[in-house]
Amino acid sequence: xxxxxxxxxxxxxxxxxxxxxxxxxxxxxxxxxxxxxxxxxxxxxxxxxxxxxxxxxxxxxxxxxxxxxxxxxxxxxxxxxxxxxxxxxxxxxxxxxxxxxxxxxxxxxxxxxxxxxxxxxxxxxxxxxxxxxxxxxxxxxxxxxxxxxxxxxxxxxxxxxxxxxxxxxxxxxxxxxxxxxxxxxxxxxxxxxxxxxxxxxxxxxxxxxxxxxxx
Numbered sequence: 001x002x003x004x005x006x007x008x009x010x011x012x013x014x015x016x017x018x019x020x021x022x023x024x025x026x027x028x029x030x031x032x033x034x035x036x037x038x039x040x041x042x043x044x045x046x047x048x049x050x051x052x053x054x055x056x057x058x059x060x061x062x063x064x065x066x067x068x069x070x071x072x073x074x075x076x077x078x079x080x081x082x083x084x085x086x087x088x089x090x091x092x093x094x095x096x097x098x099x100x101x102x103x104x105x106x107x108x109x110x111x112x113x114x115x116x117x118x119x120x121x122x123x124x125x126x127x128x129x130x131x132x133x134x135x136x137x138x139x140x141x142x143x144x145x146x147x148x149x150x151x152x153x154x155x156x157x158x159x160x161x162x163x164x165x166x167x168x169x170x171x172x173x174x175x176x177x178x179x180x181x182x183x184x185x186x187x188x189x190x191x192x193x194x195x196x197x198x199x200x201x202x203x204x205x206x207x208x209x210x211x212x213x214x215x
Contacts, residue, residue: 002101002177002212003157004128006144009107011163011187012205013090014117017044019075019083024048027071028055031063044187045166047108047133048075075109076116086121087185087205094126097209102128102151106143106160110134140170148174159212164188168196177215181205 010016021040028035035055043051052067059067074080087093097103103126107114111132118124129147137143140160148158155175160167162178163186171178178198182190193201200211 001157002159002215004102004104004147004151004153005097005159005161005208005212006104006106006147008162008167009105009109009114009117011185012161012181013087013123014121015085015185016117017187019080020044022083023071023075023080024051026074027067028052030070031056031059031067045164048110049133072110072112075113081116081120084117086123090121090123093205094123098126101212104128104147105130106140108133141173144170144174144176159215161208165192165196168193168198179208179211
């Protein structure tokens with residue numbers, strides 16, 4: 001029986017790919033680079049800081065830290081937030097899910113940006129815990145293991161929902177149930193998702209409750 005659902009944020013609850021590419025490209029290129037949207041898009045499965053480190057590998061540590069601060073400022077700006085959209089009826093969906101399940105967010109975005117996103121779309125109140133990239137965890141596997149240990153959950157009592165093959169890998173690593181959403185919001189490529197062989201693929205977030213009830 002499912003007791004908890006862990007959500008990836010970007011590409012699942014919020015359409016933010018355009019904003020992420022914009023903020024990363026603008027912040028990194030401010031240091032004299034000329035990276036394209038494609039250059040950034042190819043690396044989006046990593047945390048923003050890891051992308052910055054990869055693309056600015058010849059720069060000093062201080063410049064990388066400065067770039068990260070610029071990214072945080074741009075990523076949480078009104079212009080970036082205006083590029084985002086929340087999934088339709090998201091508050092209604094989360095309200096219904098919360099009646100039966102503990103809801104968590106595990107995201108590679110930093111808290112400053114996440115807090116702005118959740119406030120903008122009025123979805124901050126639905127979560128048991130929000131865990132971000134700048135918290136003390138190395139990866140999402142560690143986050144989900146922490147959630148299971150703290151709340152005394154077995155792996156098969158937990159759904160992890162994401163939108164990319166890397167999310168399938170995370171769920172398989174910890175043994176929980178993998179659900180991938182594939183629609184215009186998601187960041188993942190269909191062929192990679194199918195190769196990853198998740199437990200479930202959905203196209204509408206509304207279908208998540210049916211899956212949770214059936215497990």
